[in-house]
Amino acid sequence: MKLTDYFLPLKKDKPKEAEITSHILMLRSGMCQQSSSGIYSWLPLGKKVLDKIEKITKDEMNASGAIEILMPTIQPAELWIESSRYQDYGKEMLRIKDRNKKELLYGPTNEELITDIFRNNVQSYKNLPLNLYHVQWKFRDEVRPRFGVMRGREFLMKDAYSFDISEDNAKKSYNKMFVAYMKLFKKMGLSPIAMKAETGPIGGDLSHEFIIISKTGESDVFFDESLLDMQKLFDEIDYNGDLQEYINKYTSFYAATDEMHNPKETQNISGNLIKTKGIEVGHIFHFGQKYSKPMNATITNEKGQNLPVFMGSYGVGVSRLVGGIIEANHDENGIIWPKEVSPFMCSLINLNCDNEKCLEVSNQIYNYCNKKMIDVLFDDTKESIGSKLTTADLIGFPYQVIIGPKGVKNDNFEIKTRKTNKIINLSLNEIFNFINENMV
């Protein structure tokens, strides 16, 4: 993509509505634009990141055996009256009436709707286990939206719902999601830590929050430093194998959010106890028959008995992750995208558009990248050099290929790695090699 053909509305100054880094950087780099409090339009750069996060999430969900569907944003009130959450949810729920005065709502979550789909279509244990998920916009009328897309009112979320014949089987479904979450967050270039979370009225230990570490996180978190080495535990795992032992191993290390923190339990941990701040990017929990009972979602077991199905739900904050990833990956000059979610793989910067040689070499590299299906943003504008380089740092793609008049004279060009800020000098041929080795 040539920058002169693209839509990238950058901001030089800090927008006054933004306070935290990720919000400032998202607005400055033209990723999104606020429409109302906590509601955003996604501009091209932001949309690309959103799509990448969504794809990584879906791929891992599919790998775990979950099946994608799509439920609507608008839901009928009846289902929520059935589960008795229509009252319980309070003002956070955006309620709507259509022209026939029918009561509707903009869904803040989908337990009721999925339970309705399930009970209308599944009656036998033979169809279980089942895990259905979708990625859809949600709306929660937060009292105070803040932190840009990390705490918006409208947000994109992946939510999955599992159905099982028994508590034991439900735990297996839960374990699959636990593993899937560890893997998918890691694939986004993050270091997730699963932490015991509050389970609410159900009890038991079947609820975990997935936290990424960040100074600007909303809540205090405590964990055993050794957990950082445990990330690879799930890398080569077979979803059909016994996941319990892996999870037992992982959860034997201490990790808790502020609400769950108990200093007494940290006395004998193996590594150092880390106290820091975290951002919740995922949450999984088993809630058994909480919705299947009142909504009469029953299945017939082997013995011919009808019983309410055992359910769990599993959320990934897709739009929140865009902000979260930036919180975890930036410096004073801008964003530092992990390769996996970067909107483009590299910036190609032509420092002097009036220099024919520069243009020729830049075009060669541009065409090469396009042929190799490498997503490159070619800065072919007539901006000043400083402006171009500053912009490249701000939007923060993994690599910057810099073509200048000095370089064309000596066949000596530069590639800057954004993460390390290290610049290496390469001939044109070596540039092609570098691209092949690092960007394909």
Add this chain to the structure above:
RNA sequence: CGGGUUAUAGCGCAGUUUGGUAGCGCAUCCGUCUGGGGGACGGAAGGUCGCAGGUUCAAAUCCUGCUAACCCGACCA
């Protein structure tokens, strides 16, 4: 939902105390120069001063009401 703050050009701001020609920087457009870290000079365009009332010869400025947005708390993926 309590407490605080803000609203003036596309963006960031001054001007409001003490009423009297609508300002600055960046961005934009035209031109010339420049060319390795937001470059320089010259010119141009851009406004219902959040909205509605009121006071006054005269309101961005004073008064009343409303709205929107942000920050701190309590609450959430």
